[in-house]
Amino acid sequence: MVALSAVRSMEDRAAATRRIDARVVGVERILEAASAALGEQVSRPIDLGGSTRSSVLRCVTADGGTVVVKAYQDAVGFAAEVAGLPLGGGYGPRLLAVDPSFPLVVMSDLGAAPSxxxxxxxxxxxxxxxxxxxxxxxxxxxxxxxxxxxxxxxxxxxxxxxxxxxxxxxxxxxxxxxxxxxxxxxxxxxxxxxxxxxxxxxxxxxxxxxxxxxxxxxxxxxxxxxxxxxxxxxxxxxxxxxxxxxxxxxxxxxxxxxxxxxxxxxxxxxxxxxxxxxxxxxxxxxxxxxxxxxxxxxxxxxxxxxxxxxxxxxxxxxxxxxxxxxxxxxxxxxxxxxxxxxxxxxxxxx
Structure with a gap:
């Protein structure tokens, strides 16, 4: 079994290779909407995979911390996530900001760890x-x-x-x-x-x-x-x-x-x-x-x-x-x- 620290290191390196070019269509809009919702600038997005239903980005905040931004293809998944995160008993990310018009959420970053x-x-x-x-x-x-x-x-x-x-x-x-x-x-x-x-x-x-x-x-x-x-x-x-x-x-x-x-x-x-x-x-x-x-x-x-x-x-x-x-x-x-x-x-x- 690979040590957990080694797994984190490998995931960090892999994530770095997937850094998103801000010129990609749609990413700039996601960052702008997330920044406005959060009330501070987010930048330097890294693609965390997402799905056909959503885009998930790890972004850096103005103070050097990180948050996760999730943008949705429709309102159904967005609404369930917004409603569900506060009920998670502390086992999920904290909901930091919401933009229903986009729609997207900004969440706390759980970090890189093995699944x-x-x-x-x-x-x-x-x-x-x-x-x-x-x-x-x-x-x-x-x-x-x-x-x-x-x-x-x-x-x-x-x-x-x-x-x-x-x-x-x-x-x-x-x-x-x-x-x-x-x-x-x-x-x-x-x-x-x-x-x-x-x-x-x-x-x-x-x-x-x-x-x-x-x-x-x-x-x-x-x-x-x-x-x-x-x-x-x-x-x-x-x-x-x-x-x-x-x-x-x-x-x-x-x-x-x-x-x-x-x-x-x-x-x-x-x-x-x-x-x-x-x-x-x-x-x-x-x-x-x-x-x-x-x-x-x-x-x-x-x-x-x-x-x-x-x-x-x-x-x-x-x-x-x-x-x-x-x-x-x-x-x-x-x-x-x-x-x-x-x-x-x-x-x-x-």
Whole structure:
């Protein structure tokens, strides 16, 4: 395993090579808007990667410090981030400034540190286990920090975006028509049961809890992305462990017993929000429903393009599964889980 200081050094050097030329179209506008929102000049941007939905820049302030500026393609992710960051319990960046007209946010800089994905792809089983347990406890504690604040989150989000529907893995069978052109009888009713489960035992979540969105800093684990923040079933979070990592590229089989240990760490925290989750039968049923939900969602996302060509789940990181490998694993893992106690869905395979 590479020492953490060496990882930081390598990331700093890599970031320096990605320094953005201010002549690039759009960057100057981002810097101007961020400076106006923050009330001081920001400059010397470094591209932190972002996504197709947003641009993320580390910028230097007038006093020589650094901040992170995130500019969005639409108001939906922006509104969720603005609403979610104050509810993060200190595990995410501090929200420093907002420009709804751009839209963009200025956040505190969590610095350069290895992500949980880096540790999982490293050589130390001990560090991987400790990282996973910290990850589970962190999201459990974020759920506790956000308890009783859903109205506050909804008001803030509504103030910055007209679309109030929020994200859902899917709504009904019509969403799945592309991958299931011949839906089996009874599928609509079973999907309705899954959709109804989204609202049970809700907890606050930053949204995208994949390993690469979590930094292992000197102050503990810190969460990078609140763009998908909101309130959803605790079971959707718990299923990330049992599957593992429902929507992520960094997916490998966990050693026997480790997944159960990590799941128990998350469950122990969220029981403080929902004491009923101490009931083993209730917990098992809920997690299995969530596994069905995530498996169908990833089939909907990946199958249309995986049919045409198999591609790696990440374009630069290795080792990594291909899309077809991931889909096969998702379904085999789900069917094994449903068969474990004879439960299942009549309209599903098997």
């Amino acid at each position: 949980l994905a880096d540790v999982l792809l490293g050589e130390s089983a001990r560090e991987a286990r400790e990282g996973l347990l910290t990850w589970a406890r962190t999201y459990g504690r974020i759920a506790v920090a956000g308890a009783g604040r859903q109205d506050e989150w909804e008001r803030s989000r509504a103030a910055h975006a007209e679309d109030g529907s929020g994200w859902r893995p899917f709504r009904d069978a019509s969403d799945l028509a592309e991958v299931l052109p011949l839906a089996p009888p009874g599928l609509d009713g079973e999907l309705a049961e899954l959709v109804a489960s989204y609202g049970r035992y809700r907890v606050f979540s930053p949204g995208d809890i994949c390993p690469d969105n979590n930094l292992l800093t000197a102050d503990g684990m810190r969460v990078l992305d609140f763009e998908g923040s909101g309130y959803h079933s605790a079971f959707l979070e718990a299923a990330y462990v049992r599957m593992p990592f429902a929507t992520c590229w960094c997916v490998f089989r966990l050693p026997s017993g480790l997944a159960a240990e990590i799941e128990a760490a998350y469950r122990k925290e969220v029981i403080a929000v929902h004491p009923d989750l101490a009931d083993d039968r209730l917990w098992e049923t809920g997690v299995r429903l969530a596994m069905v939900t995530w498996t169908i969602h990833m089939t909907w996302v990946l199958l249309p393009r995986a049919r045409k060509r198999d591609r790696p789940m990440h374009h630069t990181r290795t080792p990594v599964p291909s899309e077809r490998q991931l889909l096969r694993y998702r379904w085999s893992r789900l069917l094994a889980e449903l068969d474990r106690d004879g439960s299942g869905f009549a309209a599903g395979p098997g």
